[in-house]
Amino acid sequence: MGGPDLPVVLELVNITKKFPGFTIGPLNLKIADDNILVMIGPTGNGKTTILNLIAGLIKPDSGCIVLDGIDITHQPVESRNIGYSFQKPNLFPYLNVYQNITFGLKKKDKKNKDYQIKNLVENMGISHLINRRIQGLSGGEMQKISLARTLIVEPKIMLMDEPLSNLDDPTKRNLRVEIRNVLKKQKIPCVYVTHFEDDVYALADSVAILRNGRIEITDGLRSLLSYSNNNLSPFLSEILHGGYNYIEGNVVGSKNGITTIRIGSYGIELLGNHSIGSNIGVLIRPEDVILSMEMVKTSARNIIKAKVVNITSNSDTALGVIDIHLRIDYIHLVSKITNESRIHLGIKKGDYVYAMFKATSPQVIREAK
Amino acid sequence: MDIKIQRFNIIILILSGSVIAYIAYPFISIFTFVDSSTMIESLTRPQLSNAFILSLISSTISTLLLVFFGIPLAYCLARYTFRGKSILKIIVIFPLVLPPLASGALLLGVFGPSSPLGSSFPSIEFTQSLTGIIIAQTYISSPFMILTSQASFESVDESYEMVARVLGKSEIETFIHVTLPLAKTGLIIGILLTWVRAIGELGATMMMSYNPHTVSIQIFEDNAIGGLRQAMPDIIAVIMLSIIALVVVSTIKKKDQGGIKIGWS
Structure with missing residues (x-):
């Protein structure tokens, strides 16, 4: 996925997970280094579950997850080194902005990473907030801080679960551009799930279209956009050429x-x-x-x-x-x-x-x- | 329509007022029993001060025991799903629904001198001792700690814990650095309520350890010997302590509602 030249950073092999009345998979997916894969599909089709499986928050019934060549299927969540940005920013209300951003760092790393922290918050335009309390920050600011908190631990891959869904349109537009730029600058591959078509255009290098717990199609964005409606099922046609x-x-x-x-x-x-x-x-x-x-x-x-x-x-x-x-x-x-x-x-x-x-x-x- | 609403409000007001008067009047009636000339002398009686100090020590130890054992159980009930959980929840409530004297009698059956435990460890004074008081207070006040803490843990959004895990924190680190600070207000309130309940404990303590006297037993005895006038200074001392605890609880609640959080670190 995402170009033959780039090495694969994450691979899902025959992953399945059964729930009462709903089954995810079997899923097979490859994400190349430095690639932003946007996974799109209607609500309730298992997008968040796939991210939770990759992060290790839930265990698959079968199949394996390989990250950087290592099988991490049975590794505990905390040792996977995967970044996860949730729908809500989930900033810790009893910590200030700086303490939130550095939450995932070990004590000794906080001093060593001083330069990276400064650089990151400046890149994301939140350096003026660093000593502020969480209370009173806007939704967009909170999402940026949440993203900085995840990026500072230098994850091997980033998972993002509709982090912009609760924001107003202008903030969404600006943040989309910033998210893509910061991920590219930090060279962190990402799986971004959404049910908004705009997110695909704004963020994707490649696209995975999910339906009923299965990936219906994966391809590069440009290649997908060149499909004419004749080649697409009504479902895909609606998603890809639905509005814009x-x-x-x-x-x-x-x-x-x-x-x-x-x-x-x-x-x-x-x-x-x-x-x-x-x-x-x-x-x-x-x-x-x-x-x-x-x-x-x-x-x-x-x-x-x-x-x-x-x-x-x-x-x-x-x-x-x-x-x-x-x-x-x-x-x-x-x-x-x-x-x-x-x-x-x-x-x-x-x-x-x-x-x-x-x-x-x-x-x-x-x-x- | 307006008249109907007005009538409803008046009924609510009368019923609420009656309950408030019923709860508050005994406090006001204290003044009819207080003899100001002998009040200071009564308050500084060695029996009262000894009983008061004993109650403070025993209730603090029982509260600490419940912090150590009760909070993990509350976390378990709030976070884990397992077979038999509903039975465990019923067991936790037992001390709350049983008459304290009955609880005391049950405890005597376990810790009394003729019980298997008591006869196995004859050197340990399980009854008529500080140990006996702590056993009774811990038993009776345990639901206050466990149920309040459980509710407090349940109110913590699990996604905060997920964030911490994904950011590399182990389960224990997540519990200390995320769950505890987020549940802090409820836990502190639970600790204070447990402590106050332990101080006020009488029934089970009487069965386990009538001597040495806790402040509740001192009130009971002073009332039995000299009537309310003799017991009143003890009661006033307990009321003062309860008021302090209540003020602390309401201050914490108010601060929490205002979004002001105090970190653990």
Whole structure:
């Protein structure tokens, strides 16, 4: 998983766990070094249980878990050296921020790691909180402290169980970018479970899709996104192309509050200033993508010629709305339009159309400097 | 509708007020028995001070014994699932539901001079001694420590313990550094309630060890010999001690509700 060149850091081999009325597995999964694997699936499909199995909080009925080449299936939780970030930050209320962050360190390590602690809290933008009490901190600050507490013990792998689910949207957006950047900077591989599609686009190098306690598919993010809906089951199609278009590209220009990113042979404009050379990922709502059969003069900053590769129904089809699947170089883009519009424009599979969206439409979800 | 609500409030107020008056009036009535001219003299009687000191020593030892043995049992009941747990829970409540005199009689059957234990260790004075008092007080006050601590452990979110384990702490380290600090308020309240209950213990102590006198037995005896007027200074001394304990308990509760936590370290 996550590229053939990288060594495997964690491997699940035929893991099963039975509960009354529900069985997890058999699970087989490999996570490569420095890779962020986002495990997505509906609630109640065993995502948290898989993390608990890896962490050692519950024991599998069969199979084995190999971490860094060592079978850890029967190792106690505390000696596995696995970081685990829970849904709630679970900061100890009787300790201050510094004491919380250094909780997992041995006494002698606290002094030796002074430099790393300073570096980490500065990287995560929480150095000003270091002597504060926990009471009165915001949800986002608490999650950052919780993450710092886990990272400072230098785990071999990080497990994250929807740590952003209780936060508001702007905080979520910022933290997603920060989580990815800090994991990459510290070179810590991660298994991140979620049921939010946004988390996949913001964080994943690779994706595992879970259904009924089994992994239905695992692949790299880019490779998964290149699947057209024809190749996917309705379940996967709903998860992967349920709400957004995701595109990624390098910043080639940024001035006057407009940034241009290069997608294949096209430049896409979006709001905000970003460093030139950085790689950013954006989400575009299919409802925002307007189609035209010919080039028109419009206020939309982004007009791209695209090939119609498919026309499918969706959950809104009963209301007369359909999905037009477009291919632009290697990018897959979906436009949601009414069937009446499609008939009016005469759009059919194989046609070339102009896809348009405003610079205000793309929402930056991932940024790597 | 409003009149109905008003009527309901009035009924609640009258019923609540009656209970409060019923509980508080005996305290107020103390003043009808107190003879201020002899009060100081009565309070400094050697019998009372000896009984008071004995009660403080014995109740502190029984409370410490319960801290040592009762808190682990409470943790066990709160955290582990095992066969026979419900029977164990019933056993723990026994001393609370049995009349203290009956508990004392049962203890005599175990520790009395003619019991197998008493006759096996004739050199140890299990009855009519400080040991006897401690045995009785520990037995009677044990549910206060175990049940309060159990509730306190149950209120600790287990995910904090999981975090500590994942961060490399062993089970014992997790218990000391996470579970105890989080359960601290309930545990302290349990300790104080146990201590106060041990001081007030009479029935089982009388059966196990009438002599030397604890403060409760001194109250009983003074009342039997000289009536309430003679027993009143002893009662006032016990009331003062109970008030101090209650103030400490309510202060801790208040601090905890306000989110102010005091670390163990």
